Amino acid sequence: MADSPSETLLETPLAAEHRALGARMVPFGGYAMPVQYPTGIIAEHKWTREHAGLFDVSHMGPSFLMLAEKSGDAERDHAAVAALVEPLVTGEIRALKPGQVRYTLMTNDAGGVIDDLMVARSARIEHSGTLYIVVNAGTKDGDFALIEKAVGGRARLHRADDGALLALQGPEAAAVMRGLVPAAADLGFMTYGSFEWQGARVMVSRSGYTGEDGFEILVPADRAKAFWDALLADQRVKPVGLGARDSLRLEAGLPLNGHDLDATTSPVEANLAFAVSKRRRAEGGFPGAARVQKELAEGTKRLRVGIAPEGKAPVREGAAILDIASGRQVGTVTSGTFGPTVNAPIAMGYVETAFTAPGTKVAVDVRGKSLPATIAEMPFVPHRYYRKPA
Amino acid sequence: MATRYTREHEWIRLEGGVATMGITPYAQEQLGDIVFVDLPEVGKKLAKGDEAAVVESVKAASEVYAPIAGEVIEVNSALTDSPGMVNESADGAGWFLKLKPANPGEVEALMDEAAYQAYLETI
Numbered sequence: 001m002a003d004s005p006s007e008t009l010l011e012t013p014l015a016a017e018h019r020a021l022g023a024r025m026v027p028f029g030g031y032a033m034p035v036q037y038p039t040g041i042i043a044e045h046k047w048t049r050e051h052a053g054l055f056d057v058s059h060m061g062p063s064f065l066m067l068a069e070k071s072g073d074a075e076r077d078h079a080a081v082a083a084l085v086e087p088l089v090t091g092e093i094r095a096l097k098p099g100q101v102r103y104t105l106m107t108n109d110a111g112g113v114i115d116d117l118m119v120a121r122s123a124r125i126e127h128s129g130t131l132y133i134v135v136n137a138g139t140k141d142g143d144f145a146l147i148e149k150a151v152g153g154r155a156r157l158h159r160a161d162d163g164a165l166l167a168l169q170g171p172e173a174a175a176v177m178r179g180l181v182p183a184a185a186d187l188g189f190m191t192y193g194s195f196e197w198q199g200a201r202v203m204v205s206r207s208g209y210t211g212e213d214g215f216e217i218l219v220p221a222d223r224a225k226a227f228w229d230a231l232l233a234d235q236r237v238k239p240v241g242l243g244a245r246d247s248l249r250l251e252a253g254l255p256l257n258g259h260d261l262d263a264t265t266s267p268v269e270a271n272l273a274f275a276v277s278k279r280r281r282a283e284g285g286f287p288g289a290a291r292v293q294k295e296l297a298e299g300t301k302r303l304r305v306g307i308a309p310e311g312k313a314p315v316r317e318g319a320a321i322l323d324i325a326s327g328r329q330v331g332t333v334t335s336g337t338f339g340p341t342v343n344a345p346i347a348m349g350y351v352e353t354a355f356t357a358p359g360t361k362v363a364v365d366v367r368g369k370s371l372p373a374t375i376a377e378m379p380f381v382p383h384r385y386y387r388k389p390a
Numbered sequence: 391m392a393t394r395y396t397r398e399h400e401w402i403r404l405e406g407g408v409a410t411m412g413i414t415p416y417a418q419e420q421l422g423d424i425v426f427v428d429l430p431e432v433g434k435k436l437a438k439g440d441e442a443a444v445v446e447s448v449k450a451a452s453e454v455y456a457p458i459a460g461e462v463i464e465v466n467s468a469l470t471d472s473p474g475m476v477n478e479s480a481d482g483a484g485w486f487l488k489l490k491p492a493n494p495g496e497v498e499a500l501m502d503e504a505a506y507q508a509y510l511e512t513i
Contacts, residue, residue: 024422041448042423243422243449312426312470314446338425338448345426367428367444 012058013164013224021239029137031059034241041243045340048210048248049381052170053240054231061140062160062203062218067129068153077129078121084151085119085131090267090286092277093131099123101190101205105267105275106135106143111288111295112263113270114146115139116255120205123193132192132203134165134216136257164224169214169248171384172236177204177215180230184215188388197227206386209245211252211379213386250346251339253306253378259317260304260334260348268295269350271304303356306378307333307347313366314338314345315373320365321351324372330355333364339380346380347373393481394457394497395506401481402457402489404497412466412485413445413454413476416510421447424476429465429487436460436489438496443486445476458496460489 009032018025023034034056036044047053067081082093091104101120105113120132135143140161148157168176178185181195184204192205203218219227231237246256255261255270266288267276273296280286281296309315314336321331336347347364355362360375393403399417403410418424426446436442436456443454465487469475476484491497501509 035449036422040423042425045448247448312473313428314426314448314451316451338446340448 010059012056013221014056014058014228017225017228018056018239023239023241026242028242029059031137033059034239036241036243037239039238041241041247042340044238044240044244045247047238048170048212048240048244049341050171052168052172052176052214052234052237053210053244054228054237055167055169055240055242055245056164056228057167057216057245058161058164058224059137060161060165061135061137061143062163062165063133063135063144063147064158064160065131065133065147065151065155066158067155070129074125074128081129081131081155084155085133085147086280087285088146088150088287089117089119090276090280090292091119092279093119093121095279096121098125098128099187099191099193101192101207103190103275105272106146107267107286107288107292108263109287110263111266111291113257113261113265113267114263115143116257116261116272116275117143118205118207120192123191132205138258160218163221164219164227166217166219166228166231167208167210167214168217168231168237169208169210169212169240171213173212173214174386176231176234176236179234187215189213189385198223200227202227209252209254210248211254211381211383211385212248213384244340246335247337247340250335250337250348251341251379251381252383253348253380255304255348256335265304265350266295266300267292269300269302269304299353302331302350302352304334304348304350305356306358306376306380307336307349307362307364307373308376308380309336309345309347309364309371309373311371312345313371315347315364315366315371319347319349321349321355321373322363322365322370323355324361324363327363327370330362341381346376348378351375392502394500394502395509396455396457396500397509398455400454400457402497402500404491404494407490407494408463409458409460409489409491409494409497410485411442411457411487411489413480414506415480418477418480418484421445421452423448424473427469427473427476427486429467429469430462432462432465434462436462446473454486456489457500458489459492461492462487463490464488
């Protein structure tokens with residue numbers, strides 16, 4: 001075990017809480033983060049699927065982009081701020097309704113993915129002209145610099161990553177939220193709002209990274225411990241570390257930037273074409289649009305797929321995916337683990353287009369052994385997002 | 391003979407000319423939930439320090455090294471179905487494999503319990 005430069009790591013407002021709970025802290029995205037608590041990853045994972053898991057994701061990059069000069073006309077101001085961001089991302093931002101959250105991608109000039117992120121329109125109509133943007137931890141400095149450069153003086157980016165960002169995930173998350181911030185429990189999937197909790201302003205979105213119903217909550221740093229403690233006081237809530245966050249998102253088929261997405265993978269190759277909105281496909285106007293439009297029309301040479309290894313050996317990032325008949329490498333695993341809910345190893349990776357059909361038999365090289373595996377539908381565990389009754 | 395330990399957190403115990411080895415309770419604690427143990431073939435000859443097995447937690451794969459030179463004469467096949475036994479009983483039912491030592495004296499030269507505990511204090 002190498003000496004870790006822990007003194008140079010950033011800490012979230014909840015670092016002391018994690019240590020008091022007995023968490024094992026590891027460096028992640030420049031922060032000291034809890035990878036697991038004493039109950040362990042499998043128990044934490046299963047608790048989230050059955051009850052409600054509480055995650056500290058304060059290493060991520062929440063921010064607000066505010067139009068410098070507002071006209072006072074809500075739709076005009078939203079259109080103006082959307083027009084500043086759309087040149088950076090693949091998603092439809094202009095048509096967002098108040099409070100709507102969109103998953104989108106930042107791309108580079110080669111059409112590769114820089115980051116996947118959430119962009120939301122302010123919930124209150126009178127706050128139009130502001131976007132709530134949440135980017136990944138490892139890429140946030142670069143993302144924020146790109147946004148600031150693109151908007152120039154026309155909007156101001158306020159980083160909110162000095163606050164605490166929590167995720168409450170699982171089938172009992174909504175009932176727990178109802179006890180704390182009742183109005184937030186009525187949010188529809190992929191919407192957000194600004195709420196008051198004991199005098200503090202909290203931003204709550206109904207979203208997450210586990211495939212379960214749940215919320216992501218931005219809390220001011222000085223109230224983070226109180227809010228964390230209030231959630232944990234509920235018997236249905238247990239703390240869950242980044243280890244289970246990874247196994248949960250993998251079962252949900254959700255990509256991890258820097259592993260399943262990188263600067264060379266296009267949105268189409270990543271099987272995230274849904275994140276390239278219809279109008280944006282037609283109009284382009286985002287970095288690398290020409291490649292993305294071409295791939296949408298003509299297809300790609302490779303695609304991100306799910307992989308179900310036979311047997312019990314987990315298959316890890318970097319493992320070669322082989323054609324059984326010839327032994328030729330036809331792809332690479334980009335992330336893999338043991339899925340506690342499916343009780344089997346699961347993985348995702350990129351394979352040549354001819355090998356992408358679910359059910360296709362392939363082999364995966366694990367430490368020099370060629371192990372059988374099958375291309376699988378994702379998600380491995382069905383999503384259980386909240387659908388508002390009509 | 392008493393159990394001996396390595397700095398890589400393997401344990402090994404010599405009984406009747408056969409050395410049984412596994413990973414220490416400290417190692418299993420560090421690894422977390424163990425979901426797979428990749429064990430060598432019986433008959434495989436290992437040099438001291440060779441990769442003897444690979445233990446997979448949910449998070450990652452970790453190599454387990456041969457504390458001494460020897461030939462693998464038995465592996466703990468119960469770990470195939472119950473890898474979690476390593477978490478429950480790392481120094482007992484969760485043993486990995488048995489070696490016929492090339493030189494039984496190599497075991498004696500490893501850290502004893504007191505030395506290993508002192509070593510754990512330093513990390």
